[in-house]
Amino acid sequence: MGRAPCCDKANVKKGPWSPEEDSKLKEYIEKNGTGGNWISLPQKAGLRRCGKSCRLRWLNYLRPNIKHGEFSDEEDRIICTLYANIGSRWSIIAAQLPGRTDNDIKNYWNTKLKKKLMSFLPQSHNTTLLPYQNPTSFPSHCTSYSYNQISQPNSSYTTNFEPCSLPFYPNQESLLSGATTSMQYHHHHPMRESTLAMFGSEGSCCSSSEGSFGKQEEIMGFQNLMQSSNNMITLSHGSDVNQWETETEKVNLCFSQNQKQILPTSLGYDLEYIKQLISSDNGYLSIDENKTEEKTMYYYYSTGTDDY
DNA sequence: AAGATGAGCAACCGCTCCTCA
DNA sequence: ATGAGGAGCGGTTGCTCATCT
Known part of the structure; x- marks a missing residue:
C-alpha cells in the first residue's frame, strides 16, 4: 500500500x-504569504494546481529577485568548484548564487556547462568515453568507504575529503554522463601509489584493472580544467573557448559572517570553509550526513593489497 | 519547404528529510 | 518514541523552438 497522494491528481491541472x-x-x-502550507495553498488561492507545483512555480519564477539569463564567468566558476567538491547538491550551490534557483543551475549544468567543460578536453579524447562500472563489479580487493567510515573522530568530512591536498583527476565521463552526477578522481594517495578515490552521488567507478583510467592523458585533459593544491581549488582554463581564460587562475571564496554567503574575492576558493559550512548544522548550508553517506562513497583502490 | 534532429528549459515524479502531534 | 503528512531535493520527462539536411 503506497502513500496517499498529496493532492487529487484527477482534479489538478x-x-x-x-x-x-x-x-x-x-x-x-x-x-497572505505561503502560510507554511503549500498543500492547502492552491485551494485558498483558487488554483487547480498541486501544492508542490505552486511551490515550484513560486520558487523558480514568481518570487522576487529571480535572476534569469546568462550565467557569468564567476557563476560558472563557483558552480564548477562546488560541483567538484559537493556534487549535485544544487540547492546548496544555488544558495551561493543570489537570484539563481537550483533548477536553473541544474539545467544550466546539464545543458551547457558540462559541454563547456568537455570542450576543454583534447578533441581526440572526446570520442573515447569510458564505460561506467557498478561498484559491485569492483574487484574484490577494492574497498569502499563512506565519508563517515573514514572519518577521524571530531573531524569534519572536509578532513577526509581532502581533494585539495592531493592531485586529483576527474574522470570526464562522470561529468558528462547524464545518468550520474558523480565525480571521479584518480588519486595518488599520499601513502601509496595507484589509489583510486571516487566520490559523488552515485556509487560508480571505473576499474583500473580494465584500464578505464589507463589513458592517463584522458584524465590529464580534465586536469587542465580543474586542479587543486593546498586547499585551493584552481580552475584552469587551458582553452580559448568562449570567455574562459588561458591561464590558470585562482579565485578566492570567503564568507561573510553575516550573510553566510561565499563572496568571491580576488584569487582562490577556500573550499575548506564551504565544507565546514556544509558540515555544520547551522541550517543554512547543512548537508545531510546520512545522505552523504548513502550517496557519496569513497573508493580506495589499492593495487594488490586491501589492508585498509 | 518540410521533416528530422538537437538544445534548452519548465515542470513533474518520486524519494528522503523534517516536523509535530 | 513513533508515525503521518508536508517540505524540499535531485533526477527525469516532455514540450517548444532552432537548426540542420
Whole structure:
C-alpha cells in the first residue's frame, strides 16, 4: 500500500502555467504569504494546481529577485568548484548564487556547462568515453568507504575529503554522463601509489584493472580544467573557448559572517570553509550526513593489497 | 519547404528529510 | 518514541523552438 497522494491528481491541472495562474498565485502569496502550507495553498488561492507545483512555480519564477539569463564567468566558476567538491547538491550551490534557483543551475549544468567543460578536453579524447562500472563489479580487493567510515573522530568530512591536498583527476565521463552526477578522481594517495578515490552521488567507478583510467592523458585533459593544491581549488582554463581564460587562475571564496554567503574575492576558493559550512548544522548550508553517506562513497583502490 | 534532429528549459515524479502531534 | 503528512531535493520527462539536411 503506497502513500496517499498529496493532492487529487484527477482534479489538478498539469503542464505550463498560464499568466492568469501566475498572477493568482503571486497575488495570493504577496498578500497572505505561503502560510507554511503549500498543500492547502492552491485551494485558498483558487488554483487547480498541486501544492508542490505552486511551490515550484513560486520558487523558480514568481518570487522576487529571480535572476534569469546568462550565467557569468564567476557563476560558472563557483558552480564548477562546488560541483567538484559537493556534487549535485544544487540547492546548496544555488544558495551561493543570489537570484539563481537550483533548477536553473541544474539545467544550466546539464545543458551547457558540462559541454563547456568537455570542450576543454583534447578533441581526440572526446570520442573515447569510458564505460561506467557498478561498484559491485569492483574487484574484490577494492574497498569502499563512506565519508563517515573514514572519518577521524571530531573531524569534519572536509578532513577526509581532502581533494585539495592531493592531485586529483576527474574522470570526464562522470561529468558528462547524464545518468550520474558523480565525480571521479584518480588519486595518488599520499601513502601509496595507484589509489583510486571516487566520490559523488552515485556509487560508480571505473576499474583500473580494465584500464578505464589507463589513458592517463584522458584524465590529464580534465586536469587542465580543474586542479587543486593546498586547499585551493584552481580552475584552469587551458582553452580559448568562449570567455574562459588561458591561464590558470585562482579565485578566492570567503564568507561573510553575516550573510553566510561565499563572496568571491580576488584569487582562490577556500573550499575548506564551504565544507565546514556544509558540515555544520547551522541550517543554512547543512548537508545531510546520512545522505552523504548513502550517496557519496569513497573508493580506495589499492593495487594488490586491501589492508585498509 | 518540410521533416528530422538537437538544445534548452519548465515542470513533474518520486524519494528522503523534517516536523509535530 | 513513533508515525503521518508536508517540505524540499535531485533526477527525469516532455514540450517548444532552432537548426540542420
